[in-house]
Structures are given as C-alpha cells and as structure tokens.
Amino acid sequence: MRMRGIVALALMVSGCAAGSAAAPSGPVFSMDEILAAAPPSDWRRIPQENLLYMTLPSGRVIIELTPIFAPEHTANVRALAAAHYWDGGAITRVQENYVVQWAGPEAGADRGAARADIEAPEYDRPVGDLPFMRLPDPDTYAAQTGFTEGFPAGRDGQGLTWPLHCYGIVGVGREMPPNTGDGSELYVVLGQSPRHLDRNLALVGRVVQGMELMSSLKRGTGPLGFYETPQERTSILSARLGSELPIAEQVQLEALRTDSASFATLVESRRWRRDEFFVEPTGHINVCNVPLPVRVAPPN
Amino acid sequence: MRMRGIVALALMVSGCAAGSAAAPSGPVFSMDEILAAAPPSDWRRIPQENLLYMTLPSGRVIIELTPIFAPEHTANVRALAAAHYWDGGAITRVQENYVVQWAGPEAGADRGAARADIEAPEYDRPVGDLPFMRLPDPDTYAAQTGFTEGFPAGRDGQGLTWPLHCYGIVGVGREMPPNTGDGSELYVVLGQSPRHLDRNLALVGRVVQGMELMSSLKRGTGPLGFYETPQERTSILSARLGSELPIAEQVQLEALRTDSASFATLVESRRWRRDEFFVEPTGHINVCNVPLPVRVAPPN
Numbered sequence: 001m002r003m004r005g006i007v008a009l010a011l012m013v014s015g016c017a018a019g020s021a022a023a024p025s026g027p028v029f030s031m032d033e034i035l036a037a038a039p040p041s042d043w044r045r046i047p048q049e050n051l052l053y054m055t056l057p058s059g060r061v062i063i064e065l066t067p068i069f070a071p072e073h074t075a076n077v078r079a080l081a082a083a084h085y086w087d088g089g090a091i092t093r094v095q096e097n098y099v100v101q102w103a104g105p106e107a108g109a110d111r112g113a114a115r116a117d118i119e120a121p122e123y124d125r126p127v128g129d130l131p132f133m134r135l136p137d138p139d140t141y142a143a144q145t146g147f148t149e150g151f152p153a154g155r156d157g158q159g160l161t162w163p164l165h166c167y168g169i170v171g172v173g174r175e176m177p178p179n180t181g182d183g184s185e186l187y188v189v190l191g192q193s194p195r196h197l198d199r200n201l202a203l204v205g206r207v208v209q210g211m212e213l214m215s216s217l218k219r220g221t222g223p224l225g226f227y228e229t230p231q232e233r234t235s236i237l238s239a240r241l242g243s244e245l246p247i248a249e250q251v252q253l254e255a256l257r258t259d260s261a262s263f264a265t266l267v268e269s270r271r272w273r274r275d276e277f278f279v280e281p282t283g284h285i286n287v288c289n290v291p292l293p294v295r296v297a298p299p300n
Numbered sequence: 301m302r303m304r305g306i307v308a309l310a311l312m313v314s315g316c317a318a319g320s321a322a323a324p325s326g327p328v329f330s331m332d333e334i335l336a337a338a339p340p341s342d343w344r345r346i347p348q349e350n351l352l353y354m355t356l357p358s359g360r361v362i363i364e365l366t367p368i369f370a371p372e373h374t375a376n377v378r379a380l381a382a383a384h385y386w387d388g389g390a391i392t393r394v395q396e397n398y399v400v401q402w403a404g405p406e407a408g409a410d411r412g413a414a415r416a417d418i419e420a421p422e423y424d425r426p427v428g429d430l431p432f433m434r435l436p437d438p439d440t441y442a443a444q445t446g447f448t449e450g451f452p453a454g455r456d457g458q459g460l461t462w463p464l465h466c467y468g469i470v471g472v473g474r475e476m477p478p479n480t481g482d483g484s485e486l487y488v489v490l491g492q493s494p495r496h497l498d499r500n501l502a503l504v505g506r507v508v509q510g511m512e513l514m515s516s517l518k519r520g521t522g523p524l525g526f527y528e529t530p531q532e533r534t535s536i537l538s539a540r541l542g543s544e545l546p547i548a549e550q551v552q553l554e555a556l557r558t559d560s561a562s563f564a565t566l567v568e569s570r571r572w573r574r575d576e577f578f579v580e581p582t583g584h585i586n587v588c589n590v591p592l593p594v595r596v597a598p599p600n
Binding site: 096097123141166167176192198212216270276278286 | 578588
C-alpha cells in the first residue's frame with residue numbers, strides 16, 4: 001500500500017487554514033483507485049432495517065435511513081413503511097432545481113404504528129459523542145461542516161449539530177410551524193443544495209441508489225412544481241424496509257466510512273484536482289460536493 | 301414605494317460581517333412581490349444577438365450568451381450558431397448531478413467564421429471596470445463572490461475575476477490542456493454546482509428558459525454519463541442566434557439587473573427567510589443559490 005504514505009502527507013497539508021495550504025505532491029489517484037485500495041474495514045454494511053426500497057415504474061430507488069438526527073421522525077417513516085403506507089401513492093411534485101416530493105396524507109389508509117403528530121422539531125441536536133470528520137474549508141451557511149456517520153453535517157461550535165440539505169438528502173415535508181411533519185410526505189433534494197432549509201426541516205436519510213430516476217422526472221408546471229394533473233404523477237408501486245424483504249430481494253450495500261482513512265484520502269483528492277485536466281486546482285471542497293461512495297458488497 | 305425604506309435597512313444590515321448580522325425587521329415581501337414592484341429601469345432587455353435558441357423535440361431552450369468573461373470563445377460560439385453548426389447534432393452526455401453536454405466536432409460540416417482553435421485560456425480576466433454586486437457571505441471556493449452583469453462571479457481580491465459554475469451556467473467543453481475548446485461542444489451545469497471547475501473552463505452563458513428540459517433528460521449510463529447508444533441521444537433540431545430569427549419568432553426577454561436596488565432587495569429576502577415557514581432563517585446565502593430572474597418583457 002504505497003498510497004498510504006501519500007495519504008498521510010495530504011492530510012497534514014489539509015490541516016492548514018483553508019486557502020493557505022499548498023497543493024500536495026506525489027502520485028495522483030483517481031476515485032476508483034482510492035476505493036479499490038480501501039480495506040474492507042473502511043466500508044460499513046448498511047443494515048437492511050435502514051434501507052427503504054421504493055419501486056417506481058422506471059426502477060428502484062434505495063434510501064438509507066438514519067435515526068441519528070431525527071429519531072422520532074425516522075421511527076415514523078419506518079412505521080409507515082412497515083404498514084406499506086406509500087404503496088399506491090405517487091410522486092406529486094418535482095420542482096426544478098429544488099426537490100422531488102412524494103405521497104402524502106392520503107396515500108394509504110393504514111398508518112400502522114406511526115404516530116399522528118411529532119411535536120419535537122428535530123432540526124438540530126446536541127453533538128454528544130457523535131463522530132465528526134471536519135472539513136477545513138469555509139462554508140456559506142455553517143460555522144463547521146463535515147461528516148457524521150456517512151451524512152453531511154454542520155456544527156455551530158457551541159454544541160449543536162444538524163444534517164445538511166445536500167443533493168440527494170431525504171427530508172420530511174411539513175406544514176407551517178409548529179407542525180414538524182409526520183413522515184408521510186417525503187422529499188429529496190435536487191439541484192443546487194438548498195442549504196437555507198437546514199435546521200428548518202427534519203432530515204431522515206439519503207438516496208444511495210437510483211437517484212437518477214428521481215432527478216430525471218418531468219418537472220411539474222404548477223406552483224412549487226406540483227403536477228397539475230394526476231396523470232403526470234409517477235406511481236409508487238411499493239416502498240419496503242429491506243428487513244421486510246426476502247434475502248434474495250435485498251441489495252447488500254456498503255458505504256465508505258466517513259471516519260476512515262480512505263475517505264480522508266478521497267476528500268483530499270477531490271479538494272486538490274491534480275490530474276492533468278485541471279489547470280487551476282482549487283484547494284477547496286464544499287461539503288455538498290464530496291462524494292459519499294456506496295457499492296454493492298463484494299462476495300465474501 | 302414603502303418597500304424602499306425596508307430595502308435600505310436590509311442593505312445596511314447585510315453590510316456587517318457574515319454571521320454577526322441580526323435579522324432585518326419590517327414587512328416581508330415575496331420574490332413575486334419584489335419583482336412586481338421593480339421599476340422598468342431595474343430590468344435589462346437581453347439583446348437578441350446574445351440569445352441562443354436551441355430547439356429540442358421536447359421544446360425550446362434559450363441561452364443568454366455573455367462575452368464579458370471569455371470573448372473569443374463566445375465569438376466562436378456565435379460564429380458556429382450563425383453557421384447552423386449544431387443543427388442535426390445531439391445531446392450526447394447527461395451525467396447525474398454534474399452536466400448535460402451537446403454536439404461536438406462532428407455535428408455539422410459548416411463552421412462558418414469560427415476559428416479552429418482558441419489558444420487563450422479565457423478562464424479568468426482582469427477586473428477592469430466591470431461592475432460587481434458583492435455578497436458579504438463566505439464562500440468555499442472564492443475570496444469574493446457576487447454578480448457581474450447578470451452572471452455569478454468570483455474575485456480573488458487581487459485584480460482577477462471569473463464566472464462561476466453555478467446551476468444552469470453554460471461552458472465550453474475542451475480536451476486536455478493546453479486545449480481550451482473551440483465552442484463546438486457545450487455543457488450546462490446540472491445539480492450541485494461543481495465549483496471546482498471554476499477557472500478551468502471557459503464559460504459563455506447561462507440557460508434563461510427551458511432549463512427543465514435539460515435537467516429532466518434521461519441520464520447516460522456510459523462512463524462520464526455519455527449515452528451508450530445513438531438512439532438514447534436527444535436531437536438538436538436547430539440552434540439559432542435570436543438576431544437571425546424573424547421578429548415574430550423572437551422572445552423578448554428581460555433580466556433583473558444585478559446592479560439594481562430590486563436585486564439587492566431580492567438577495568436580502570432570500571438571505572433572511574422571514575416568512576412564517578422558517579423557524580431558523582439562516583442569514584446567509586450562497587452565490588449559486590441566488591435567483592437570477594428573467595421574464596418575458598411586458599408590452600410597452
């Protein structure tokens with residue numbers, strides 16, 4: 001693993017204040033090369049109970065749920081999935097350069113164990129002992145940005161953390177405050193990340209497979225990108241937790257651990273684009289531009 | 301115009317260091333209200349020679365060309381359009397969360413007055429006397445960000461400026477350096493703005509109408525999002541400069557002047573989301589999240 005030496009050097013450099021660091025030297029590795037060199041321990045298997053498989057006529061979208069930021073909202077999403085709440089529902093809104101939104105209160109009759117209301121606005125939380133791979137780069141919106149258990153996160157430096165509205169992140173639609181949303185209506189971020197929504201809505205996951213099926217949907221022409229006719233909507237054939245599926249229908253996915261050395265190497269390689277295409281490597285990277293690799297687990 | 305008083309207050313507040321400003325007070329105006337209140341002098345008519353009408357089977361995409369950052373590349377794009385170079389060409393690449401790219405060297409035989417090569421890498425330029433509506437908000441990539449003649453721009457504070465790879469911005473594809481691209485292959489930014497491309501490619505315009513036709517295209521499944529078969533490509537029926545079109549076929553578009561008071565008001569209203577939906581207005585806005593309104597010119 002000659003690469004490791006380079007990694008260590010790159011990380012030292014990245015510790016400098018943003019803008020003052022010099023470009024690292026040494027061999028240049030592509031993302032594919034970095035991922036291929038990552039040891040098995042740098043990947044984490046995503047538990048099937050954290051995977052929501054949503055089947056559309058065009059194919060399957062898989063969402064990784066995380067309870068760390070909005071545990072009550074995530075629990076409701078899982079309860080609704082277990083009740084097959086979204087089956088027969090639809091994607092009702094595709095707003096250009098903003099969000100795709102689906103289902104809603106009328107989708108299915110059975111809400112299972114889901115609660116009717118969640119009072120707590122789970123928009124940020126105490127840092128506690130959550131890990132944080134912090135980026136040195138300045139950010140427009142948050143005092144600190146980085147990654148916590150595979151998700152982009154912000155911190156205020158005063159004890160609070162929250163997930164970020166980056167491309168592909170899944171959130172809970174809601175009415176006007178104090179309503180916080182019950183999880184029956186979800187959205188995924190599309191386009192330039194709408195970070196002004198941070199700390200204003202509960203985020204519960206991110207799309208880890210099939211995002212291209214969501215992003216290429218026809219845009220709605222009504223206000224806020226809602227479809228104007230039911231015919232324009234995309235049906236949700238089913239939405240299931242992976243833990244409900246027969247093993248043969250599960251997809252065994254692994255995510256690169258954001259607290260791993262390989263991830264740090266990847267971030268550096270994207271901060272400093274040193275391959276020959278670039279004439280002016282920036283030396284910076286925004287938290288929403290960092291790739292969060294997911295792969296089908298290799299056979300044992 | 302009671303609104304003006306509020307505007308002045310908001311601007312004073314925004315002059316403070318980012319993060320330290322208090323939310324402005326007073327009435328809250330929506331984007332629609334701000335635009336409706338904008339005097340005619342806050343809008344600029346886009347000259348037809350700066351509009352590129354690209355007709356796809358699904359409809360029409362209109363690009364505003366600007367020569368201010370990459371004059372030679374823009375001149376080549378205009379020469380190729382005048383020669384009807386792109387007619388019968390195709391969209392060849394749609395890479396998820398990155399770019400849509402079209403045509404290329406083989407599209408049309410006639411290159412008209414377009415040059416074969418442009419040696420100058422027009423990736424940044426001296427500030428000169430270009431206007432700059434500067435944002436106070438921190439940015440990950442540039443020392444200063446703001447708007448110059450309707451386009452998002454960065455500055456290094458040492459005399460150089462460059463356009464930014466925000467969503468909807470149009471650039472010139474190129475080979476490896478020192479090649480800078482001849483303008484025959486263009487791309488538009490899709491998804492989270494890939495700002496690491498800033499100062500690495502020539503930018504010549506932005507989509508001002510029909511972006512939803514580009515962003516909803518099926519993603520390519522080949523490397524870099526290229527389509528794997530010709531059948532997947534989207535044909536370009538024609539691409540014309542507005543100045544070539546009969547007046548009846550022209551669309552008279554106006555863009556909100558980025559050096560106007562109305563634009564400053566709009567930016568403030570987006571920095572501080574004070575409507576009742578928001579529980580935590582950020583007090584910040586990223587340069588790529590600022591809307592750049594364009595409308596069909598009202599009748600005289």
